[in-house]
Amino acid sequence: MAATKPKAGAAGVSELAASVGLTDDDLIGMYRVIATARAVDERMWVLNRAGRIPFVISGQGHEDAQAAIAWPLEKRKDWIAPFYRSIATCLAFGMQARDILTAQYAKAIDLSSGGRQMPGHYGNVANNLVSLSSPVATQMLHAVGIALAAKLRKTGQVALTTMGEGSSNQGDVHEGLNFAAIHKLPFILCIENNGYAISVPVSKQLAVPDVAARASGYGIPGVIVDGADVLGCYRAAKEAVDRARRGEGPTLIEAKVIRLTAHSSDDQQTKYRSAEELADLQQQDPLPRFRKELRDAGVLTEELEATIAAEVKADIDAATDYAESAADPDPRTAMKWVFAEDWPGETPPTWGFGGGHGLEGHEGDTSAAEGAVD
Amino acid sequence: MALKTFIEAIRETMTEEMRRDESVILLGEDVGLKGGVFLATDGLFAEFGEDRVIDTPLSESMIIGTSIGAAMNGLRPIAEIQFADFIHPAFNQLVSEAARMRYRSNNGFGVPMTVRAPYGGGVHGALYHSQSVEAFFAHVPGLKVVIPSTPYDAAGLLRSSIRDDDPVLYFEHKKMYRSVRGDVPADDYLVPLGKAAITHPGTQITVLAYGLMAHYALEAADVVAEEGVSVEVVDLRTLRPLDKETVLSSVKKTGKCLIVYEDNRFLGYGAELSAIIAEEAFDYLDGPVSRVAGPDVPGVPYNHVLEDWFMVNPEKIADGIRKLAAY
Structure with a gap:
């Protein structure tokens, strides 16, 4: 991300930054990612409620852990297989607010899929972010395979995948951890445990309190971190990355996070979360906590905070305008990239490739999204 | 020209491809020391070692899913599913992931992966060692499905499959492994995919x-x-x-x-x-x-x-x- 002018501690390294071997630039960089992720997320909800985009799936409450855990990975060298809440992860790994918003609008220029996938399915080859599907936890095995290739090709790359604790119950997670552990692959699984799989609380998902406890079954470290503790998350991820690069194998990190929003724009969370719980959530928001930590350490001055806030807002306003005015994909491209080459044997539809089939005025129509993820 | 059995043509083609291109790896159940339950990979472990000929746990979804990931990071995996009957745990990885990766990423990612699996009956294999599964996969845009019938085609189509930039399911009728023989040229010929x-x-x-x-x-x-x-x-x-x-x-x-x-x-x-x-x-x-x-x-x-x-x-x-x- 664009480095902001750091509030100088001692030569740009405050005590806080030094405690984890980082610079103030890094901490400000993380803060900027977290703040951008939150702002873009909030913008998505506004656009959804205004009828401009059909569907939102949110990362609010996960951002601190996401930015911190992606931070020790090397951009455009290492790999991340993200999940649908990974906005801060993707921003930390090279995507821009504009790339998130063009995906929300599903425009032709959408970096992740050219408008083919639902919003939230981020990933692009330039940033080594694996394209994501909707059946959860499938990306686990892709990250393990990437790590296998890294080991065999001796590239020094590390592969990280992230998912919720709900996804951790899929068989692919077991199969992948087992294989990654056997071969000591440079692989990290990060579980962002927000306590809910849509509506199902963690007590109905796991027979043990922590996903991390499962790590011992594969003979690998399982680490639990407070997802609101940015430096703690960074420290755990750094250790896992170092371990992976040394050839010592995978690590499972479980970040305890909170889900500040409903599962998605089609979810009514008051059906399964009490008013009291929802009110209390705001008190636990990790973003103000990190901000305070940076202020207290003298890393974030009032002035810098205001500058970042203004820059983030300008960035997101510009990205919204850009995405809003960008072109929709052309139906004539809809049969491209089934395979690397065009194959004349694939039969086009009887109606050809013209418009006029519900394509006009699509933006305000949420019916297609309803129930598709819930 | 040499007279070869169907399985010899497959084995020798894999061997040649692995010699030609070090990004080609092989993974599956019992494919290593044992050389596969049908001996389709016999000798490959000895020649290429355990890094490139990987005996996997009994985890079919993992065999396919990690092959997808490895294919996205520079390798060309040949994934062997021991019997086509056992491919179903990997259905999600094949249909939701391998088949759609290129389309859903708007040509960002491709999955150059070959999945080999013995199929078919007439060998006293009963319900779970005899299935023909091609229709499930031929239904899915984004997957190529190949079924050779001669040693000549087996070699030429397998070369094309391994070198293809998209996922190919390559099904081998197990009754033909040793009962079918045919001439196979020594040269590096291809039989193109998509040609009857x-x-x-x-x-x-x-x-x-x-x-x-x-x-x-x-x-x-x-x-x-x-x-x-x-x-x-x-x-x-x-x-x-x-x-x-x-x-x-x-x-x-x-x-x-x-x-x-x-x-x-x-x-x-x-x-x-x-x-x-x-x-x-x-x-x-x-x-x-x-x-x-x-x-x-x-x-x-x-x-x-x-x-x-x-x-x-x-x-x-x-x-x-x-x-x-x-x-």
Whole structure:
């Protein structure tokens, strides 16, 4: 991300930054990612409620852990297989607010899929972010395979995948951890445990309190971190990355996070979360906590905070305008990239490739999204 | 030219591809020291070592899923599923992931991966070592499905599959491994994906088949030839993408078509062939597009009498040809 002018501690390294071997630039960089992720997320909800985009799936409450855990990975060298809440992860790994918003609008220029996938399915080859599907936890095995290739090709790359604790119950997670552990692959699984799989609380998902406890079954470290503790998350991820690069194998990190929003724009969370719980959530928001930590350490001055806030807002306003005015994909491209080459044997539809089939005025129509993820 | 068995052609082609391109790796159950339960990978472990010939845990979804990831990071994996019957735990990885990766990423990512699996009955394999699974996968845009029938095609198509930039499912009829022999040139030839072959020219009836059934169709063609029926046998070789041109031009020439497949009849691969011919060659037809296919029971039964009842064979095909010829 664009480095902001750091509030100088001692030569740009405050005590806080030094405690984890980082610079103030890094901490400000993380803060900027977290703040951008939150702002873009909030913008998505506004656009959804205004009828401009059909569907939102949110990362609010996960951002601190996401930015911190992606931070020790090397951009455009290492790999991340993200999940649908990974906005801060993707921003930390090279995507821009504009790339998130063009995906929300599903425009032709959408970096992740050219408008083919639902919003939230981020990933692009330039940033080594694996394209994501909707059946959860499938990306686990892709990250393990990437790590296998890294080991065999001796590239020094590390592969990280992230998912919720709900996804951790899929068989692919077991199969992948087992294989990654056997071969000591440079692989990290990060579980962002927000306590809910849509509506199902963690007590109905796991027979043990922590996903991390499962790590011992594969003979690998399982680490639990407070997802609101940015430096703690960074420290755990750094250790896992170092371990992976040394050839010592995978690590499972479980970040305890909170889900500040409903599962998605089609979810009514008051059906399964009490008013009291929802009110209390705001008190636990990790973003103000990190901000305070940076202020207290003298890393974030009032002035810098205001500058970042203004820059983030300008960035997101510009990205919204850009995405809003960008072109929709052309139906004539809809049969491209089934395979690397065009194959004349694939039969086009009887109606050809013209418009006029519900394509006009699509933006305000949420019916297609309803129930598709819930 | 050397005479080779079907399985020798497959094994030697994998060996040559792994020598030629160090990004080619092999993974699957028992593929290493043991050389595979059919010995399709015999000797590869000794030559290429445990990094490139990987004995996996019994985790089919993992075999395919990690192959997808490895393919995205510079390798060209050959994933062996020990029996096609055991591919179903990997269905999600094949259908939701491998098949859609290129399309959903708007050509950002491709999955150059070959999945090999022995399929088919007639070998006392019962319900779970005899299945034909091609229809499940041929249905899915984004997957290529190859079923060779000769050692020559097995080698040429396997080379093309490994070098292809998209996922290819390469199914090998296990009854053919050691019972089918044929000439295989020593050179590095390719048989292109998506091209059928006319293996027996004829004028009155087109028989469409693949895999073991392509052999049985030839036997049946010889039988009915003595009765004065001229059959054109088309060996499809690649099921998807389908070589529609060869299929339709043969049917337009003969005016009659019999489709032969070992899989269950209902919604098997022949159902699509039949629909395409009905849609695109209707004016040329002189009889109903017909099928000789496996009965609609949930699997091939074990007892030899029951298995013989299930299996399509040259006699059953010849009967189908006679019926259509008389129409």
